[in-house]
Amino acid sequence: MEALSSLHKEAIREFLYKMADDQLILGHRNSEWTGLGPLLEEDIAFSSMAQDKLGHALALYTILHEHLGEKDPDTIAFTRNERELRCCHLVEYPIGGYDFSLTRHFLFDTAEHLRFEMLAGSAFEPLAQVARKIKGEIKYHVLHAQTWMKQLGSATEESKARMQSALNETMPLALGIFEASPFEAELAEHNIFAGEHELRNRWLEVIAPTVADAGLVLPDIDALTPAYGGRQGYHTEYLQPLLTEMTEVFRIDPTVEW
Amino acid sequence: MYGGGYIYDKSSPAEQHQDDPAKLAEFEAKIDRGEKIEPHDWMPRDYRKQLIRMIEQHAHSEIIGALPEGTWITRAPGFRRKLALMAKVQDEVGHGQLLYNAAETLGKPREEMINDLLSGKSKYSNVFNYPAKTWGDTAVIAWLIDAAAIVNQVTNSKGSYGPYCRALERICQEESFHLKYGHDTVVYLATGTPTQRAMVQEALTRWWPPIMHFFGPPDKVSVHTEKLMRWKVKLASNDDMRQQFLNMYVPKIWELGLTLPDPNLRKNDETGQWEYTEPDWDEFFRVINGEGPCNAERLAVRNAAEENGRWVRRALMKPVGQYTQPLC
Amino acid sequence: MPIISLDPRVTRLEIPEEQGLEPIQPNEYFETYEVFHQAKSGDKHIHVGSVHAPSAEMAFLFAKEQYGRRSKSYNIWIVRSSDITSIMSEDADIFATAPEKTYREAGGYKVREKINAFRKQHGSTQQSS
Ligand SMILES: [Fe+2]
Ligand SMILES: [Fe+2]
Numbered sequence: 001m002e003a004l005s006s007l008h009k010e011a012i013r014e015f016l017y018k019m020a021d022d023q024l025i026l027g028h029r030n031s032e033w034t035g036l037g038p039l040l041e042e043d044i045a046f047s048s049m050a051q052d053k054l055g056h057a058l059a060l061y062t063i064l065h066e067h068l069g070e071k072d073p074d075t076i077a078f079t080r081n082e083r084e085l086r087c088c089h090l091v092e093y094p095i096g097g098y099d100f101s102l103t104r105h106f107l108f109d110t111a112e113h114l115r116f117e118m119l120a121g122s123a124f125e126p127l128a129q130v131a132r133k134i135k136g137e138i139k140y141h142v143l144h145a146q147t148w149m150k151q152l153g154s155a156t157e158e159s160k161a162r163m164q165s166a167l168n169e170t171m172p173l174a175l176g177i178f179e180a181s182p183f184e185a186e187l188a189e190h191n192i193f194a195g196e197h198e199l200r201n202r203w204l205e206v207i208a209p210t211v212a213d214a215g216l217v218l219p220d221i222d223a224l225t226p227a228y229g230g231r232q233g234y235h236t237e238y239l240q241p242l243l244t245e246m247t248e249v250f251r252i253d254p255t256v257e258w
Numbered sequence: 259m260y261g262g263g264y265i266y267d268k269s270s271p272a273e274q275h276q277d278d279p280a281k282l283a284e285f286e287a288k289i290d291r292g293e294k295i296e297p298h299d300w301m302p303r304d305y306r307k308q309l310i311r312m313i314e315q316h317a318h319s320e321i322i323g324a325l326p327e328g329t330w331i332t333r334a335p336g337f338r339r340k341l342a343l344m345a346k347v348q349d350e351v352g353h354g355q356l357l358y359n360a361a362e363t364l365g366k367p368r369e370e371m372i373n374d375l376l377s378g379k380s381k382y383s384n385v386f387n388y389p390a391k392t393w394g395d396t397a398v399i400a401w402l403i404d405a406a407a408i409v410n411q412v413t414n415s416k417g418s419y420g421p422y423c424r425a426l427e428r429i430c431q432e433e434s435f436h437l438k439y440g441h442d443t444v445v446y447l448a449t450g451t452p453t454q455r456a457m458v459q460e461a462l463t464r465w466w467p468p469i470m471h472f473f474g475p476p477d478k479v480s481v482h483t484e485k486l487m488r489w490k491v492k493l494a495s496n497d498d499m500r501q502q503f504l505n506m507y508v509p510k511i512w513e514l515g516l517t518l519p520d521p522n523l524r525k526n527d528e529t530g531q532w533e534y535t536e537p538d539w540d541e542f543f544r545v546i547n548g549e550g551p552c553n554a555e556r557l558a559v560r561n562a563a564e565e566n567g568r569w570v571r572r573a574l575m576k577p578v579g580q581y582t583q584p585l586c
Numbered sequence: 587m588p589i590i591s592l593d594p595r596v597t598r599l600e601i602p603e604e605q606g607l608e609p610i611q612p613n614e615y616f617e618t619y620e621v622f623h624q625a626k627s628g629d630k631h632i633h634v635g636s637v638h639a640p641s642a643e644m645a646f647l648f649a650k651e652q653y654g655r656r657s658k659s660y661n662i663w664i665v666r667s668s669d670i671t672s673i674m675s676e677d678a679d680i681f682a683t684a685p686e687k688t689y690r691e692a693g694g695y696k697v698r699e700k701i702n703a704f705r706k707q708h709g710s711t712q713q714s715s
Contacts, residue, residue, distance in 0.1 A: 031331055031340075032595045034347050035324035036559070038567025039615065040355040041637050041648035047348040048651045051341055058337050074336040094598060098570050144647050151640065152573055159573035245594055249393045250335035256451055258335035258393075258443075299675040329593035352652055359618075359636050368638065369610040376607060389592055425635075432656075555596070558589060562601040564610060571614050574640035582617045582668045584636035 008190060011183035012124055013068050014086070015193060018181070018231050019115070020060035021087035024077055025239070026108060027053030028246055032095050045144060049105070052137045059134070063126045078250040082240040088230040090173035092239045096166075099159075102152070103166040106145035107174035107207065113138045114202045123191035146210050153214030164216050171219045175200075175226030277302040289490055294420035297363040297586055308491050309419050310364045311380075317357035318375045318382035322556050324350045326390040327399055335393065342439045346400060349432045356428060359584040360421040367581055376561050384542060385468040387550030394461030397447055400440030402465065402507060406472045408433045409503045418490035421586055441510075448514040462511070463519045470520075470537040471545075473500045504532040619645035620670060621653050622663040631663050642666070 030050035037043030061073035070076060090108060095101050116138060119131035152159045178200040187193040204221065211218045229235070249258065281300050288295070295301055324347050331347055334340040358368045374380035385403055390396055408430065415426035447458035473496040477483055486492040494502075505525070511518060522535045545553070588600040615638045622631035634653045639645035645664045654662060673680070688694035 028332065031344050032598075034331055034344060035321070035328045035351055036563040036566070036595070036599075037351075038563075038570040039638065040321070040351055040358070041639060041652060043351045044348055044355065044655075045648055045651040047344060047351070048655055051344050051348075054337065054341055054344070058341075078336065097566065140647075140650065147643050147647060151644070152570070155573035158569055162569065245332055247335075248333045249330075252335075252453060253451060256454065257446055258339055258450075258454075296675060298672075325593070325596075328595070329591075332594060355637075355652060356635060362618075367612065368615045369612055373609045376609075391592060428635075555589060555591060558601050558603075558605060559591075559596055559599070561605055561607060562599050565605070565608070566599075568608070568614075571616070571640075572611075574644075575611070575614055575616065576640070581613060582666070584618045585620055585667055585670060585672070586633075 011186040018086035020057045021085045023053045023057035025087045026091040059130045078247045082235045083233045088176040089227040092236045099162040099166040103170045109141040111203045113142045149214045153216045172224045173227045179228040179231040289418045296420045313361040314371045317354050320350045320354035322382045322386045329390040330396045356425040360425040362583045363421045387553045394457035397443035398461045398465045401444045404436040413493045471542045475539050616640045618667040620665045621649040624661040626660045
């Protein structure tokens with residue numbers, strides 16, 4: 001990769017951080033289900049996907065380290081405070097019930113799938129390579145999420161009601177995924193990423209039929225206030241406690257190997 | 259993880275059944291020839307019962323065993339440890355899944371097994387009733403409890419029941435990752451800063467008594483034990499397995515300069531046997547009977563997990579009452 | 587007072603100290619499906635175990651992680667356990683005599699001795715190559 005102009009570099013850095021932080025925080029959250037899931041088999045599947053997310057975060061932090069001069073992945077992930085993170089609010093919330101966790105998984109992973117599909121052709125080659133590599137993993141995540149949505153959305157009165165209210169609750173949060181960055185034009189111009197707005201449109205096209213298939217009602221998007229702020233470092237009350245917990249051992253001595 | 263070496267056994271001679279002598283002779287001859295018993299084979303009632311009890315306890319130990327290590331799943335330091343711990347705890351859940359399936363081939367549904375776990379009717383390995391107080395504890399558990407479990411599981415994998423042996427074969431492969439991961443983590447702590455070293459030393463000191471308890475008290479020689487040995491349900495005495503474990507791992511602990519809280523622990527070069535202070539077996543039985551530091555929490559958490567997942571399962575349950583069981 | 591645990595995840599579950607114990611119902615863990623795993627193209631599918639699942643699709647999702655998370659995989663078949671037909675072991679004797687039917691086997695046909703005897707008696711008419 002030839003020398004990046006400083007604006008260009010800043011745009012990519014910001015872009016990588018927000019994606020990686022989303023993956024880290026959601027992977028961390030979803031790992032909380034390990035050993036506590038609704039069925040042993042599902043416990044195993046959900047844990048694998050949480051591991052995948054952490055793997056994606058690691059791959060993106062590694063690009064930041066190797067191509068953009070940022071610190072090593074462990075330092076990046078385990079020493080920043082909430083103001084330095086760029087994740088969206090959706091991933092910060094506690095796991096809640098399985099209805100909430102599954103719905104979040106469905107909304108986030110669908111967006112992730114489409115995002116990496118777009119990035120497979122990115123002009124920023126290190127990112128394009130990661131996108132192509134993890135394509136299959138995310139395909140499974142989406143299949144998993146869609147199957148659960150369909151089954152629970154059309155099962156009992158209780159499961160329908162739970163899934164519908166989870167959807168209502170998570171939808172404004174999920175819209176926060178697509179909070180525009182100051183560098184949208186820069187990224188599009190250099191063919192790095194076609195933009196959050198474009199991604200959001202593609203996402204709506206995919207989730208709408210799945211939600212309908214599942215027998216659920218998609219909330220009126222235009223009437224919702226997206227949960228923005230995460231991309232600028234403003235977070236929910238849940239993020240800092242999560243970070244404090246996650247880094248408890250690492251912080252005993254961040255300079256040594258564990 | 260955890261073969262939970264010790265089979266909690268409250269069967270009395272009165273429970274034992276008389277089986278058809280001809281079929282019994284044929285069954286025993288088959289085991290003598292080194293052949294495996296499969297789910298649809300004729301088997302003595304005691305054999306079925308003992309196996310269900312043993313495999314079920316083993317399965318419970320895996321899913322309850324996921325809890326002490328799970329204690330640190332959100333706090334593992336660094337990507338490498340975080341991913342490995344998640345994968346390890348996931349494997350333990352996976353072992354539970356495989357073992358419940360193996361037990362189910364003998365005719366007891368998974369639902370009943372979980373109910374018996376939650377009601378306290380069926381036991382799990384005693385070591386999981388102790389807390390994982392620090393990150394050092396997870397390292398010691400992953401290394402030494404898994405090591406002890408491997409001794410037990412490798413022994414059991416030579417048993418006579420086909421489905422259990424097959425599950426154990428897969429489990430033992432995964433355990434070798436657990437053991438390496440655990441050893442790696444302990445080595446990093448033991449060779450690290452004074453703080454790290456103290457962390458792992460303290461954990462080791464805490465876990466030594468439960469580790470010595472792991473294989474259970476010395477076996478009582480009884481007709482019952484002798485029969486289980488003949489049927490290859492039990493393959494080695496508790497003391498033999500404990501000796502095997504000490505022989506393999508005490509030197510590896512000592513080479514890291516770590517100490518064990520037993521001044522009498524040494525290998526007798528003449529007999530080739532390890533000598534040690536007899537663990538407190540009264541405490542062992544107290545813990546089995548519910549008085550350990552974490553018994554109540556472990557069962558409460560498992561119960562809460564079942565409770566929280568209930569609506570998901572009930573939503574997808576089929577009205578048909580037909581019970582199906584894994585084939586083999 | 588809910589349980590305060592060393593495990594922060596458990597503390598967050600807010601488990602009441604006195605919980606009711608509602609038994610798991612029969613069949614609550616669903617039916618079982620058998621899993622056949624194909625490691626790579628060209629390989630046979632091999633039976634590797636089973637999963638509990640509410641449907642075949644779910645069984646596939648579960649089997650993919652329980653039986654394919656470590657090794658190489660190319661495909662997985664899922665079959666409802668109750669759809670598999672097999673025999674009781676006491677009937678395994680229906681197979682007993684099969685290994686004796688040597689007329690089905692290449693090894694059952696040995697004519698070299700006959701040829702050698704023939705050649706010894708008549709002499710070879712052709713140069714052996
Ligand atoms: Fe295990
Ligand atoms: Fe293990």
